[in-house]
Amino acid sequence: MTTLARTEEPFEVLDRPGTLLDALERTVALRAHRTAVRSHDGRISWTWAELAERVAAAAAGFRAAGVQPGDKVALLLRNRPEFYVVDLALVRVGAVPFSLYASSSAEQHGYALADSGAVGVVAEPVLQAGLLSGVDLPALRVQLEEEPAPGWRLLDDVVAGGRGTSLDDLPRPEADDVATMIYTSGTTGAPKGVLLSHRNLLTCAEATLVTQGIPAGTVTVSWLPSAHVGDRLGGYALPLYQGLEVVTLDDPRQVVAAIVDIRPGYFYGPPRIFEKLRASFDAWVLGLDADHAAAVRAALARGTERVEIEQAGGTPPGELVAATREDRERLYRPWLESVGLDRLRTCVVATAPNPGPLMGFFHALGVPMGEAYGMTESGGGGTAATPGAIRIGTVGQVSTHMELRVEPDGEVLLRGPQVMIGYHGRPEATAAAIDADGWLHTGDLGSLDADGYLTISGRKKELIISSTGKNISPVTVESAILTASPFIGQMCCMGDGRPYNVALVVLDVEYVRQWAKGNGLGDATLEELSRDPRVLVEVEAGIAAGNARLNRPEQVKRFRVVPQEWLPGRELTPTSKMRRSVIATTYAELVEEMYA
Numbered sequence: 024m025t026t027l028a029r030t031e032e033p034f035e036v037l038d039r040p041g042t043l044l045d046a047l048e049r050t051v052a053l054r055a056h057r058t059a060v061r062s063h064d065g066r067i068s069w070t071w072a073e074l075a076e077r078v079a080a081a082a083a084g085f086r087a088a089g090v091q092p093g094d095k096v097a098l099l100l101r102n103r104p105e106f107y108v109v110d111l112a113l114v115r116v117g118a119v120p121f122s123l124y125a126s127s128s129a130e131q132h133g134y135a136l137a138d139s140g141a142v143g144v145v146a147e148p149v150l151q152a153g154l155l156s157g158v159d160l161p162a163l164r165v166q167l168e169e170e171p172a173p174g175w176r177l178l179d180d181v182v183a184g185g186r187g188t189s190l191d192d193l194p195r196p197e198a199d200d201v202a203t204m205i206y207t208s209g210t211t212g213a214p215k216g217v218l219l220s221h222r223n224l225l226t227c228a229e230a231t232l233v234t235q236g237i238p239a240g241t242v243t244v245s246w247l248p249s250a251h252v253g254d255r256l257g258g259y260a261l262p263l264y265q266g267l268e269v270v271t272l273d274d275p276r277q278v279v280a281a282i283v284d285i286r287p288g289y290f291y292g293p294p295r296i297f298e299k300l301r302a303s304f305d306a307w308v309l310g311l312d313a314d315h316a317a318a319v320r321a322a323l324a325r326g327t328e329r330v331e332i333e334q335a336g337g338t339p340p341g342e343l344v345a346a347t348r349e350d351r352e353r354l355y356r357p358w359l360e361s362v363g364l365d366r367l368r369t370c371v372v373a374t375a376p377n378p379g380p381l382m383g384f385f386h387a388l389g390v391p392m393g394e395a396y397g398m399t400e401s402g403g404g405g406t407a408a409t410p411g412a413i414r415i416g417t418v419g420q421v422s423t424h425m426e427l428r429v430e431p432d433g434e435v436l437l438r439g440p441q442v443m444i445g446y447h448g449r450p451e452a453t454a455a456a457i458d459a460d461g462w463l464h465t466g467d468l469g470s471l472d473a474d475g476y477l478t479i480s481g482r483k484k485e486l487i488i489s490s491t492g493k494n495i496s497p498v499t500v501e502s503a504i505l506t507a508s509p510f511i512g513q514m515c516c517m518g519d520g521r522p523y524n525v526a527l528v529v530l531d532v533e534y535v536r537q538w539a540k541g542n543g544l545g546d547a548t549l550e551e552l553s554r555d556p557r558v559l560v561e562v563e564a565g566i567a568a569g570n571a572r573l574n575r576p577e578q579v580k581r582f583r584v585v586p587q588e589w590l591p592g593r594e595l596t597p598t599s600k601m602r603r604s605v606i607a608t609t610y611a612e613l614v615e616e617m618y619a
Contacts, residue, residue, distance in 0.1 A: 092117030508565020
């Protein structure tokens with residue numbers, strides 16, 4: 024069994040901050056008058072010095088309001104600049120802020136508040152309805168703006184109440200103190216509170232800098248929920264560590280439209296976002312005149328050829344390199360500018376399995392896309408792809424300061440300073456996740472190649488075991504088919520205990536609507552298109568093409584197109600991972616019909 028580790032010195036790190044507060048103070052010293060955070064709607068823009076001033080005032084206010092070191096305080100906020108003030112102020116007091124998902128139900132909020140023992144909650148008015156109906160609330164209730172609800176205080180009043188309150192006698196947090204708590208998605212049981220320290224978060228941020236080489240001042244977007252480790256790392260710890268400029272987006276559903284204005288230099292997100300961008304490229308080509316469209320398709324074929332040669336370890340011919348360089352500048356730039364990707368230095372795909380052909384497409388266009396792997400329990404860290412050394416289909420090599428090994432049964436194990444302190448109030452669950460030698464058992468299945476590149480094949484608990492005893496990863500099946508047809512936007516493969524696999528399919532809304540306009544169906548609804556014979560033929564062709572990439576037990580024998588998108592909060596988790604059990608229950612009749 025091979026254990027892999029990486030320990031190289033970090034990118035442009037002069038001195039390592041021990042805590043989030045150290046990182047803030049260092050960045051203020053270096054970039055006091057540069058933009059720290061601004062809202063996409065233009066409502067707020069703060070420099071690092073202004074942010075630090077507001078954090079100090081809010082920290083005094085929370086202390087005066089009775090918040091003590093170690094207290095848990097819930098945040099029900101969308102992605103907005105005020106989050107940074109509130110969160111860092113609570114960190115300064117020594118409290119443990121944790122975020123609630125805006126899309127969660129009142130029952131889910133109540134569970135998190137009770138499980139955490141929260142002494143306070145900070146919310147914005149538009150989200151308060153989820154806390155005002157049958158939820159036992161803590162004594163300290165802080166509202167961001169507007170006329171406060173009964174029993175609530177305005178944040179401005181809390182801050183005003185702290186004037187004259189000193190923090191000098193309050194011990195500063197240390198590196199191994201809890202910085203935040205993140206609740207797991209609860210797809211396989213009750214959510215658990217993952218305790219992450221300052222060291223966990225900052226080590227992960229440092230590891231990202233090592234692999235991606237992101238300079239200070241780079242523009243990034245905070246759009247994933249702060250209740251998810253992806254944004255806690257990419258939209259919070261990393262900007263604090265390296266002094267990035269954060270643009271907050273309070274509606275994640277608008278991220279594809281928003282990046283047109285933001286034009287980030289660093290961007291991260293789940294594959295679904297990049298699938299939508301790929302669909303918009305296909306729709307863009309459909310709208311070109313015949314000659315222009317033919318030129319783009321020919322260029323894409325050249326770009327794909329170059330990527331395939333490079334991925335195979337070869338050196339593309341000079342004339343192919345020159346031609347693809349010209350293609351990227353002349354033919355693709357109008358589309359890249361139209362979707363806001365023209366200033367992208369690097370982007371990271373994470374949080375869900377990423378189909379290799381999707382990455383191949385973006386590489387053909389010259390978009391620097393890499394893939395990372397991690398989980399909440401590892402602070403978001405684990406592996407990452409290094410620009411210039413990306414192997415499509417893998418999630419890169421082990422991250423800086425992390426160790427990785429794959430067990431004989433294929434389970435991926437991680438060990439290092441990124442790994443969580445443990446689960447809040449669940450010592451038995453912590454011991455089950457982290458063994459006596461410090462290895463985190465991820466529950467993910469993977470394999471390593473000769474150079475240490477990791478490929479993830481799925482979750483142990485999600486394996487399909489057919490009636491003939493074949494072990495099948497649904498992710499492998501879905502990835503093969505999703506990338507075979509632009510008509511297919513989402514799909515869920517099923518077949519546990521059955522003689523063959525079936526699939527529920529959701530159409531790619533953007534692509535199909537563009538296709539419909541060009542085929543005289545501009546007014547058709549998604550439900551109508553889901554039944555249209557021409558669309559069904561295209562979906563069937565895509566499944567056949569995907570099946571050709573799979574072995575016989577993996578292939579999908581029957582499918583049904585469902586007439587609506589799967590959305591976060593319903594069929595998907597807040598971070599767009601499939602809730603397979605929910606989908607199976609919702610469409611049980613349809614599934615049984617395919618086996619009838």
